Amino acid sequence: MLKRKDLRLPRLGLRFIPVWRRNFLVWRKLALPALLGNLADPAFYMLGLGYGLGKLLPEVDGMPYLTFLAAGTVCYSTLNSASFEALYSGFSRMHVQKTWDAILNAPLILDDVLLGEMVWIVSKSLLSGLAILVIIWLLGLYHSFGLTLWIVPVIVLMGFCFTGMALVVNALSPNYDFFLYYFTLVVTPMVLLCGVFFPADQLPPLLQELAAFLPLSHAVGLVRALLSGRIPSEIPLHLGVLAAYGGMGYYLGLALTRRRLQK
């Protein structure tokens, strides 16, 4: 049960900055393996599947398959990066290394710590999304360079969205194994339903309706339109869904983490 004090609105302030800097310094020390895991892996999938399957598929949704897949991969890469950082790394800092406990003994409160984590994870997932975007730029997989620049803020919003969701799972998790439920039951089905690898309209109608409620569909909708040179339709809806998942996730994640750590 969440108590009223757990549900207080987040107190936002600049005290999160040293928390962000702490995580950034750790990342800088371990940058090479982190870069490989987070950036190179989705890129290899995109290029391998894009070229391999692309030969068999003349056009998907009116564009070459590689371009189609590139839009999905920007989102997939951001999703993956945010989820892994918020869950495995975040859980280490919260539960295993007790880094958060150490910070909370200083004059910071949990709201500061979670905001620092949020901004850090968004920064890191921005890097993962951007890496794919850079490949897109290098390979010229776009119609209008100007429109592709709008993908950058979309990646930030996506990072916010998926971090918020993951923070809820992190707050509820007894151990690392628990994350497998989230990846298997939420992340993977979402990736398959939301048009990352193939158009969602290939799915049975019921699943399509379900997909419309998942934030990844909205992220993919925005990025794919921007890559193919169109101004996306239903921009407020797409942005609204991503912001709502992120905002609700962040708020609920903070409330659950308060219950967990301040009991």
Next chain:
Amino acid sequence: MLSARGLRKRYGAMEVVAGVDLTIRAGECFGLLGPNGAGKTTALRLLLGLTDPDGGEIRMLGYPVPEQARLARMQVGVVPQADNLDPEFTVRENLRIYGRYFGWRDHAIDARIPALLEFAGLSHRADAKIQALSGGMQRRLTLARALINDPALIFLDEPTTGLDPQARHMMWQGLRRLINQGKTIVLTTHFMEEAERLGDRVSIMDQGKVVATGSPRELINRYIEPQVVEVYGEGASDWAETCGAPLCARLERVGETLFCYTRESDALMHRLCQQDAVRYLSRPANLEDVFLKLTGRDLRD
């Protein structure tokens, strides 16, 4: 400096802190003693404002806690029970990163680091990784980290648990230096020797309540006879019934050991000299005797 009135904290059906009053004066070293599960750590978390009490009032350094605990913690240092140093960072980086949480600029933090390293005896290990440090070194670094903001009040939760005697004495020396500098210290421990050496005053907690408060010497005078004769061996209990009991004020039997508490041990010792079947030891009463008398000898896990 720090006061708590009627502090309460309940977890489910268990009242872990059940009406605790504490007053800690500026410049003293205050020991909070108690068996495992007595509520010491929860009491510390309440005092620091890390969890909200179900009842009671706390004031720390002039601020109401938990409402303004964050402001109070600007002037507080904490050594937690389990080390939570950052394993990815070096000794120096751990201090620098921690200083930033207090809003300090890097140059101001860096100016303090050499003195803290010297204090912790880690000057030669400034650039070592945490994993390369011994348990005692990690503990000293955690203490140095708690001093990064030059706190007026320092909390230590079982600072020497798990340390070998050398490391423990080194820690005690460090704490002595802090006391001499005029810092106020609150420490929890279940090592009575530690409390007796360092504590100006101690409170003994049991089952969420403070059962006694005073200087170690006062508590010994108030609760216990000044001399203890311990008698061991198979003949001990026979001896107790026939000769020992009349000669001591209070007699306690724990397994095959007898604890004879007395105001005057000479007669007892004289009798014991004539016994061949028993081994014995006469010593002054200490805080551990008080502790065991007040909290009982039952295991608490």
